[in-house]
Amino acid sequence: MTIRELGEYSLVAHLCQRLEGAFGIDPQVVVGLNDDAAVVETDGVRLILTVDMQLEDVHFRRRWMPPFDLGWKAIAISLSDVAAMGGRPLAALFGVGLTGDEPVDFVDAIYDGAVALCRQTSTLLLGGDTVRSPSGLLISSVVVGVMDGEPFRRNGAQVGDTLIVTGFPGEAAAGFWLLEQNLEASGSVPDAEGRHITHCVRRFRRPTPPIAAVPVMRQFPVHAAIDISDGLVIDAERMATVSKVQIVLSLPQLPLSEPLRSAASFVGKEAMGLALTGGEDYELLLAVPASAVAELCAALTTLQIPAHPIGMVEGWQAGLPVVGVSADGSREPLRGGFQHF
């Protein structure tokens, strides 16, 4: 069986199982595999570690991804994992593959983008590796952080919890389609639609992982957290599966922003579809007790981190990890999101 036949979801589960078998239970490992990032304890300090790769023509195209945004986004992707686990970023490393034909300015701009987000999040950028990559650009980003309390896990969602999402899922995916369809220039028109296009493109190119949300989240009983980089539904499915619950998304409650609706119609997609399965949001999905919802959403919104309740946690139903409930109360299974294989 090939990797493509197995599929990404099963491949990751398979590799996790093998690695757990190889290492057994090590007391230093607080969180091993099967979560957004690993947490390991040494000399009384809990470290959080994550690595991510971005490849040209898989994750981005050179023609529409400026080098500054490439560097910014690579760091953002790793910081998003740190935020989802409840960590505080400490340092980042950066492996860059270049064809060699790029102007030096181009590489400087990649680093400038990474530096800009690192400075904004008090993360030290400590260099990395530079290699020749004849088949295109690639960036490997590593972030190491410190865990100041218990990690937020994917597997703690409890029946009766409310689901909260940060940001406006779908905007980044709308931005991707605007770029892919060469419609980005329409954003230069200074009307409302132009501003919406610019906004969504920016959400795709320069995600802002909610690192600042972590200290606030720590003041509330957050039962589970995951970042929704691959899409709301597929990441909700990951949370549901390991928590052994069903996640019920209330479709009328999904925050479909005005920029998303506007950009979605421009690229000929449904705003709801982009929000559910578009991916690239680098926002958080949280499961919290219903009693904490209003106060947590208000506290996050005060930090300029939009947060909305979007569903409930119900009892496990085999084969139905995520369902959507419409305004009329009808339920349908939800599926889909980004998978590499």
Add this chain to the structure above:
Amino acid sequence: MTIRELGEYSLVAHLCQRLEGAFGIDPQVVVGLNDDAAVVETDGVRLILTVDMQLEDVHFRRRWMPPFDLGWKAIAISLSDVAAMGGRPLAALFGVGLTGDEPVDFVDAIYDGAVALCRQTSTLLLGGDTVRSPSGLLISSVVVGVMDGEPFRRNGAQVGDTLIVTGFPGEAAAGFWLLEQNLEASGSVPDAEGRHITHCVRRFRRPTPPIAAVPVMRQFPVHAAIDISDGLVIDAERMATVSKVQIVLSLPQLPLSEPLRSAASFVGKEAMGLALTGGEDYELLLAVPASAVAELCAALTTLQIPAHPIGMVEGWQAGLPVVGVSADGSREPLRGGFQHF
């Protein structure tokens, strides 16, 4: 100016300078850029961080690099940086790019190789990222370690120091050429030459970074250390440049092993040339006071880590960071080694 015109050496120096400019001096950063790995302090713990990338058809070919060895070597490369800095490895992460056509066994073997070396060096393998890479295999390896004392730096070599090299530089490069010239099968002949071929191929495919040397090195006044992954001369040049000294390699003292000599003649290369500029050794070059040499070499050899004095540190001479001295006392400038651009 393009990256290729600038060259790798200058690119790295340029990026280091820009990053230092961007972050200034941060008291948490014990070692920033311009060394084998970064060292950062948090909560009283000094962490060492390193990332490396291996790309198909740049660093290896699929036809001659078994997946087990690919996983092993990716971890080895990062561990080598940790050893060169004097660190103790704690945990590794692994980003793997796959075309998707690989059998699942193939990926399992990559992980098995990584697990094997991780177990041997008490490093926890905590997973990572898996992405689709249409243009070929790639592996990004991250190792995080702990620094139990002062880091070994590249920049501390002092006039009068003796240079020590571990292992037998050149063997790995001979192994590379055997593979690249399809001569590996000659190693199946059970005569002396066959055994030498097998040995060199193995040195290339499964380097064994001298992690065990670190506690021994800590008992001696090691002034400077660097790993010689890109080649003895180019890495000696890096040490000489940042230490502001001249490194004089005594060519008759270079340990040209029997396997190296045998394999070199088989691939039509000079053993001395492979030892000086072949690269891929993942061994250490150390600068130590002359008084410590005999005892340090003996202590390392006891650990099955061959170690030989190969030269001296002299005063800085502009434009001549590394020179070789022959048996007749004549001196010549030495240059060369692997550069990506």
